[in-house]
Amino acid sequence: MSMNRREVLAVTGLGLVGGGLGGAFLPSAASAATGRVPVDGYGPLKPAGKELALPAGFSYRTFGAAGTRMSDGLPTPRCHDGQAVFPAGRDRFRLIRNHEIDSDIPNISLKSLGRINAYDRAAPAGCTSSLYDLSAGRLLESFLVLNGTLSNCSGAATPWGSWLSCEETTEGVGAGFEKPHGYVFEIPSTARGPVEPVPLKAMGRFEHETAPIDPRTGIVYMTEDNGDPGDGFYRFIPRKPGHLAAGGRLQMLAVTGDKEYDTAIGQRVGEVLDAHWVDIDEPDPSDAEDNPGSVYSQGRAKGGCRFLGLEGSAWSDGGVTFVASEAGDAENGQVWRYVPTGHAAGKLQLLFESPNPKTLNQPDTVAVSPGGTILLAEDGDGEDEAGGDNWLRVLTPAGTIANLAKVIAPLDLHYWNPEDFPEPGPTGASELAGAAFTPDGRHLFINVQYPGVTCVITGPFSGR
Template sequence: MTTRRRFMFGLTTAAFGGLALASGRFAPVAPRRVAAGYGPLRRDPAGVLDLPDGFDYRVVSRVGERMQDGFVVPDNFDGMGSFALDARRVLLVRNHELRVAQHEVGALAGRRGARVASFDHDGEGRPLPGGTTNLVYDTRTGEIESQHLTLLGTIRNCAGGTTPWGSWLSCEEDVTRAGEGVDRDHGWVFEVPATATGPVEPRPLKDMGRFNHEAAAVDPRSGIVYLTEDRDDSLFYRFLPAARGELARGGRLQALALATREVPADARNWSGRPWDIGAWHETRWIDLDEVESPADDLRLRGHAAGAVRFARGEGIHYGDGEFFFCCTSGGAAGYGQVMRYRPSPVEGHPGEKDAPGRVQVFVESADADMFNFGDNLTVAPNGHLVVCEDQYTEVVVNRLIGVTPDGSTYPLGFLHAQTELAGACFSPDGGTLFVNLYSPGRTLAIRGPWTTAPA
């Protein structure tokens, strides 16, 4: 079945391990179940974001603001992660999903000839505008103390993920080749320290593969990195680093497959024999070769070797021993899925075959009320998932959606702007949800009773 969603593919969270999802509490239910949540959303007098009673937001950063380094805040706010700086201040690292020619909304707008560390340049020698900015936010004053450009010269930095060692993995959702208006190949992951106050020397982590990267999450117990891919026929990857916490030293890339043939190696549920919601399937992992993939065929070769296909892997979150990731266009109705992966107790080590990891469809949306094109996701202190919608229609109606431990969904926020929600992540103290409005770019800080589960 061809739908507008699948036809329009090609456009377009951060993990926070301290806010745990209790693995034993999650028990998926049949679709079409919608919970009451925190109650009705109240109309925002500013016409930006409706929230339930007891919640409020403030805009803390906007595109075009002058940063402390003299550059301007770039547009296209996407994935974002948070880190504790001290008792009251939070470090945010934010992606800017800018294409090759979007210099007019990049950090160097109006600064032609500025000398800045950059991964790549266009045909006129200008640094490519994609990259990251780092922000310092004071939770007591509710203000941004500083903003700085920290990565430049990349393309379409979509999502990514935090690491336990204090860095952000910024992922390129683009596979432009050298000679196609740029000097170098793209489709890589870049690591940015949370404490960076200036542009880092960009270094692609090539062993993590070249593909349409979306998001990343690290298992703090093993140091293994899990990666999603934004393609209709994407794979779910893991990266086994040669040295824990030192990704630049390389490692081994693998793709998830099923241990048996009880269901097809296709979790999209578009046709044929589907994966039942909540049913666990034991897994294995396939080694991938030629991961720099000059032909952009890594997912095709992986599937031919037995890897499972997913419908546009998006944001991924780690919590209390398992991972949740969105598949934007998955499900029979095409409204999206949330997948759940529970690693082996000996993940990535000998003995994994005898105690394999498991994967399931945790939520599959049957209609737009449940959720519609889930993208980035994170987790609230109360243990519920928070999903950002990113619809692909003429007029978008994007929301923040809560997901309970039993798989029910409820609205958390209604966005009036015609853009996507992205980059949802919580402050380390759990009191503030940060979320981006993609374009015109704005970062919001939302406070509310996040530690309390809704009725």
């Protein structure tokens, strides 16, 4: 370990490089969460509906349940995942939502939805658009906007008003599909039907998760969730900012001074690492289907650092906050932050590492409110064979964890994992996905992924 390349911040709280996130928390959330077990920072949680338990003062409505008829006559797809919220008039918001459907999930294909502008007629996933009226508390319209993609997990909103939808698979013709997968697709928030799907191949063919953008430079930061042999943290420098289809350069993050750096174990919370970027020579490698880690291996060979289970990320306050869901000495997850300090360099800092599953169990979705609140949605033991709970939690300025919501809707593991449970099996709690705030920070759109419904949570997120 090159100790001369690092420093441990001797400051109060998270000591975030490049400025602070936080300050928009209840005082009790930071002061009471002194132990390792999370506290109910906003107060005790109670069922607020059949899907979620929330603190007093919070409430929610639902819309867009899987199977309900959309405005275009098609059934709402299942497996609600990443999404973005776009203002669309007084108290109205346009929601572009991913549906993470793959070839292994039974009975929920989009294949019957028609083939208008389908990227791949054999692929079952895509995106929908919904217009929701907050004041009326109802859905006004919904329809399909991306068709024929695969395992659309998460993505990000762009500063110019579109949604980047990311495929979390590199399957292709070898798996029976018409075309290769593992790409990013762009959907304008103004789309009125299925867009012409264009895979942004220069942004890489790998198991994509998220793709937030620095609004100042137009650089896209991307996470990868492949697992074995490891995952990279990437950036895409567009040739023409705001026009991703025009191409650009793909790079992977490296820790300066250590060409074999592994972030998965042996890290110290608060430590700041000098970082730089290495080029990916072949962002669309021909062997990606058989070797999903092909892009990662290129970067690793040049000194790129290894992460494990990179999932959600969000751009805020001049940097990217992202999670490594399976990393850490206890394998329960880490929260990282990267802040660019120049065109070719930056600082990488570990904000939090979970010591046990009761504190934080494999964080997945990341959202940052307009006031700086960091939300972490779990994808942990709620979907394991033994069942369990999945929570929506807050990373406080004190570097501890506080509860905000709990999933109570049962997940039928027999239905979703028929090969593992040939007979009726146990139930667990579905994960939450796609957390996205309205610009005023008063409303949070979030999905209960299985079978699929969108919730709009309203409450004093910034305190009382």
